[in-house]
Amino acid sequence: MNKLKGAAILGQSGGPTSVINASAAGVFLEALKQPNITRVYGAAHGIRGILNEEFYDINQEDVKELQLLKTTPSSMIGSVRYKLKPLEVDDSEYKRLLEVFKKYNIRYFFYNGGNDSMDTCNKVSKFFKDSGYECYCMGVPKTIDNDLWATDHCPGYASAAKYVATSFMELYYDATVYDTPMVAVVEVMGRNAGWLTAASALASYKNAGPDLIYLPEVPFDMEKFIKDAKAVYEKNHGKVLIAVSEGVKTKDGTYVAELGAKNLAKDSFGHSQLGGTANVLANVLKEALGVKVRPIEFSLLQRCAQHLASKIDVEEAFNAGKEAVKAAVSGVTDYMIGFKRHINNGKYECEYVRIPLAEVANAEKKVPAEWIINNGTGLSQEYIDYALPLIQGDEKAPLEDGLPRFAKLKKVLVEKL
Numbered sequence: 001m002n003k004l005k006g007a008a009i010l011g012q013s014g015g016p017t018s019v020i021n022a023s024a025a026g027v028f029l030e031a032l033k034q035p036n037i038t039r040v041y042g043a044a045h046g047i048r049g050i051l052n053e054e055f056y057d058i059n060q061e062d063v064k065e066l067q068l069l070k071t072t073p074s075s076m077i078g079s080v081r082y083k084l085k086p087l088e089v090d091d092s093e094y095k096r097l098l099e100v101f102k103k104y105n106i107r108y109f110f111y112n113g114g115n116d117s118m119d120t121c122n123k124v125s126k127f128f129k130d131s132g133y134e135c136y137c138m139g140v141p142k143t144i145d146n147d148l149w150a151t152d153h154c155p156g157y158a159s160a161a162k163y164v165a166t167s168f169m170e171l172y173y174d175a176t177v178y179d180t181p182m183v184a185v186v187e188v189m190g191r192n193a194g195w196l197t198a199a200s201a202l203a204s205y206k207n208a209g210p211d212l213i214y215l216p217e218v219p220f221d222m223e224k225f226i227k228d229a230k231a232v233y234e235k236n237h238g239k240v241l242i243a244v245s246e247g248v249k250t251k252d253g254t255y256v257a258e259l260g261a262k263n264l265a266k267d268s269f270g271h272s273q274l275g276g277t278a279n280v281l282a283n284v285l286k287e288a289l290g291v292k293v294r295p296i297e298f299s300l301l302q303r304c305a306q307h308l309a310s311k312i313d314v315e316e317a318f319n320a321g322k323e324a325v326k327a328a329v330s331g332v333t334d335y336m337i338g339f340k341r342h343i344n345n346g347k348y349e350c351e352y353v354r355i356p357l358a359e360v361a362n363a364e365k366k367v368p369a370e371w372i373i374n375n376g377t378g379l380s381q382e383y384i385d386y387a388l389p390l391i392q393g394d395e396k397a398p399l400e401d402g403l404p405r406f407a408k409l410k411k412v413l414v415e416k417l
Contacts, residue, residue, distance in 0.1 A: 002036065002330055002331035003036070004107050004134055005037075005038055005107070006036075006105040006106060006108065007038055007039035007041060007104055007106045007108070008034075008107070008108035008109075008325070008328075009040075009042070009050065009055060009106050009109055009110070010024060010031075010040075010041070010112060011077075011080075011110070011111050011112065012024065012046055012077060012078070012079045012111075012113060012117075012142075013046040013047065013080055013081070013082070013117040013120065014079060014081060014116060014142070014143065015114075015143070015144070015303060016073070016075040016303060017073075017144050017155065017160065017304075018073040018074075018156065018159045018160070018303065018305055018308075019156050019159055019306075019313050019317035020074070020075050020112060020142050020317070021070070021407065022069065022070045022071075022155070022314050022318040022321070023112050023140050023142060023155060023318065023321040024069055024075075024077065024112065025067060025070045025318055025321065026140075026317070026318040026324075027110050028040055028042070028058050028061075028066050028321075029063070029066055030321065030325040030326065031108070031325050032058070036329050037329065038105070039059060040057075040058040041057065041058060041106070042055060042056040042077035043055045043056075043077065044077060044411075044413070045077075045078040046079055046082060046111075046113075047097075047120055047124075048080045049078070049080070050100055050101075051096055053100055054413060055414050056077060056409070056412060056414065057412045057413070057414050060410055061409055061410055065407045065408055065409055066407070068397070068398075068405065068407035070318055070395070071309070071398070071406070072306065072397065072406040072407040073304045073305070073306035076407060083116055083119075083120070084124075087123065091127075094123070097124060098127070098131055098133055101133065104414070104417065107134065107135050107136065108135070108136050108138075108328045109121070109124065109125075109137045109138070110138050110140055111124075111138075112142050112321070114142060114143035114145065114147070114148060114154075115143070115147065115148060115361065115362050115363065115364060116362070117139070117142075118139045118141075118336055118357050118360040119361035121137055121138070121139045121361075122334065122360075122361045124137060125137035125333060125334045125357065126334070129333075136328040136329075137333050137334055137357075138325075138327055138333065138337070139337070139357050139360065140321055140337060141154050141155055141320060141336055141337060141338065141339075142155050142156050144156045144160035144189060144302065144303045145157070145191065145193055145195060145196060146193065146196065147192070147193035147364045148363075149359060149360050149363035149365050150338055150360060150365075151339050151340075151353075151355060152338075152340055153339055155313060155316055155317035156313070156317070157195060157313070157390070158310040158313035158387075158390035159305070159313045160189075160305075161195075161196060161199035161310075161387055161390070161391055162199075162309070162310050162313075162391040163298075163301070163302050163305040163308045164197075164199040164200055164202075164298065165199050165200065165203045165209075165391070167302075168200045168203035168208070168209050168210060169203045169206060169208040169209065171184065171186065171296070172209060172210075173208065175239065175241055180238065181233070181238030181289075181291045181292075182240075182294075183233065183242075183289060183292070183294070184240070184293070184295075184296055185242045185278045185281045185285065185293060185294070185295050185296070186200070186242065186243050186244070186278065186296045186298070187244055187278035187295070187296065187297040188200065188243060188244070188298060189245075189246055189298070189302055189303065190216060190247050192247055192364055193217070193364055193365065193366045193367060194216050194217050194247075194366070197214070197215055197243050197244065198215060198379050199387060200243035201378065201379035201383060201384065202384065202387055202388070204379075205384050205388075209241070209243075210241045210243040211232045211236065211240055211241055212228050212229065212232060212242045212377045212378075213242075213243045213244075213377055213378055213379060214244040214376070214377065215245050215248070215367055215372060216245045216248050217366050217369065218376040219249065219251040220248040220249060220251075220256055222250070222284065226285070226288045228377055229242065229285055230289065233289055238291070240285075244256075244277055244278065244281060245277075248277060256277050256280055256281065257276045257277045259280050278295035278297050279295045281295070306396070307404065309394070309395055309396065310391045310392060310393060310394075310395075311394055311395040312350075312391070312392050313391075315395070316339065319352060320337045320339075323337045334357050334358075335354040336354070336360050337352055337353070337354065337355075338353045338360075339351070339352065339353070340352075340353045348390075348392075368382075370382070371386075
């Protein structure tokens with residue numbers, strides 16, 4: 001039995017979701033109950049907050065507000081896009097982290113994020129171990145992209161998928177109202193994996209979705225795209241609704257978004273900052289079809305729409321945080337909490353499993369090729385069967401004056417020692 005006593009800290013990294021705060025609630029509320037955890041901190045803006053010695057004292061927060069984190073979108077303690085350099089290139093930040101952890105006797109480290117975040121957690125864990133500093137490090141998954149390796153699905157995906165599917169259904173009814181042509185190209189988040197764009201097929205499952213779906217798993221062919229759109233335009237009397245991932249690329253590896261911009265800016269992880277794919281394709285179709293084409297970009301709405309959060313997603317995100325703490329205090333380190341699906345008597349159940357961080361770090365899980373049908377423009381029933389159980393139920397924030405009551409944290413910064 002692990003007897004190590006010390007403080008715990010949670011950091012969050014990457015794009016926020018509508019349920020990342022639910023994971024934080026799971027970590028904080030469980031950590032506050034553990035006798036081996038002497039203090040609970042929340043890093044202000046992830047790993048950078050720890051480097052800068054800026055973190056919040058969660059012990060001073062009201063439990064009611066921490067519970068409200070379950071239905072509060074985005075990252076209440078702040079996220080960051082910051083990638084540690086390889087240890088062999090520069091070890092100064094690792095030494096700084098060790099200095100801070102020792103100073104505040106932090107013995108439990110939880111990092112909540114996607115691929116790059118799991119890489120960070122893995123690097124920190126290994127450095128501490130090699131330095132002889134006992135600290136239990138656990139990854140808590142998060143990403144609307146649903147592309148973390150070795151887990152059935154990721155917290156944040158189901159709620160974002162529910163938003164995408166619902167929005168497409170609403171767009172479908174709006175787009176078919178007039179007796180005149182209506183063509184719309186809708187851009188959905190997804191750099192290398194098309195899981196979120198695939199969610200538009202859930203709307204099609206309800207006969208109110210896009211006619212054509214383009215994922216980054218399939219090389220994008222502009223001539224084929226125009227031909228596909230023309231065929232639907234003629235068949236549907238001028239009505240065409242298209243879903244496209246922001247990260248679709250041509251066969252030579254060029255992002256379609258780059259066709260409308262000279263150079264795409266890079267974030268601190270080195271990823272191209274995408275956006276504008278719908279505009280590029282709308283202009284192409286406007287010229288090809290000779291009609292007005294509407295480009296629509298869901299942008300940040302798809303990841304912060306807590307009003308459409310899946311109850312399953314909220315509960316699993318919360319439980320992932322709790323399970324990470326339970327594992328750490330029992331002496332487990334260098335793992336991420338993952339999800340394993342079970343169907344018992346037709347009912348979906350989730351088992352929480354521990355996946356080595358080294359297996360998850362920087363690895364991507366894409367939509368299976370066999371699920372992409374209709375010559376690369378649709379999704380099979382296998383995808384529908386995969387996604388439907390995840391979007392069930394609602395868990396919305398309580399209302400106050402008719403508006404959502406989100407958590408209000410005091411965010412008391414810990415005094416620097």
